Amino acid sequence: MDATYWNTRYADGRTGWDLGQLSPPLKVIIDAVTDKQAAILIPGAGSGYEVDYLLQQGFTDVTVIDLAPLAIDRLRERVGTAPGLTTLVGNFFDHQGQYDLILEQTFFCALDPTLREAYAQHMRTLLKPGGRVAGVLFATTFPFEGPPFGGSVAEYRTLFEPNFGAVRLEPCLLSVKPRLGSEVWVELTA
Numbered sequence: 001m002d003a004t005y006w007n008t009r010y011a012d013g014r015t016g017w018d019l020g021q022l023s024p025p026l027k028v029i030i031d032a033v034t035d036k037q038a039a040i041l042i043p044g045a046g047s048g049y050e051v052d053y054l055l056q057q058g059f060t061d062v063t064v065i066d067l068a069p070l071a072i073d074r075l076r077e078r079v080g081t082a083p084g085l086t087t088l089v090g091n092f093f094d095h096q097g098q099y100d101l102i103l104e105q106t107f108f109c110a111l112d113p114t115l116r117e118a119y120a121q122h123m124r125t126l127l128k129p130g131g132r133v134a135g136v137l138f139a140t141t142f143p144f145e146g147p148p149f150g151g152s153v154a155e156y157r158t159l160f161e162p163n164f165g166a167v168r169l170e171p172c173l174l175s176v177k178p179r180l181g182s183e184v185w186v187e188l189t190a
C-alpha cells in the first residue's frame, strides 16, 4: 500500500475508517495532557480531526504526516495554518523528530504486518525520554484481506515489550459503536 493506493482511496471516497470527528478515546488522551507545549505527532493522520481539537485546546506543537497528498491537502483546507502546526506529506518511516506524545488510531492497522517490527522501532526513536505513543489498536481479526490488518494483545506484547520501557494494553470501553469490543487502549512509554 503505497502513496498512490492511499491517495486513490481518498479520491474515490473509500474511507470507511474516517469517523468524521474526533474519537472519544483520543479525546480522553488529549484531555489528560496538561503541557500545552508538548510536541505531538499524528502519523497516518488522514483527516486528522485530532488537529482541530488540539489547536482549540491551545496546543502549540502539533505535527501530522500522511502518505496521501489528498488527505493532507484537505486537512490543510479545513484547519488552515496555525502557529506550531506542521502538516507533512511523507512516509512515517522516513520522518525524524522527537515527540512527547504520538497519537495512534488506525495507522498501525493500515500497515502491512511485515512492517510491524519497523513500526515499533521507529516509534521508539521518535520519542523523547519519557515520551509515549498513545491511542487505540484493533485487537481482533478481520474476515478479509487488509487493510485493516488485525492482531491480538498477546502479539502486541511480544512486539512492543522489547522496544519500550512500559507497555499498556487494555480493553477500550470508549470506542465508537462499530469498534466497541474490538479495540484496546495502547500506551507505549519510552
Ligand SMILES: C[S@@+](CC[C@H](N)C(=O)[O-])C[C@H]1O[C@@H](n2cnc3c(N)ncnc32)[C@H](O)[C@@H]1O
Binding pocket: 006, 007, 017, 018, 019, 043, 044, 045, 046, 047, 048, 065, 066, 067, 068, 071, 090, 091, 092, 093, 105, 106, 107, 110, 111
Ligand atoms: C486507515 S487510514 C487512518 C487515518 C486516520 N488515522 C483516521 O483514524 O482516520 C491510514 C492512513 O495512514 C496513511 N499511511 C499509510 N501508510 C503510511 C506511511 N508509511 N506513512 C504515513 N502515512 C501512511 C494513509 O494514507 C491513511 O491516511
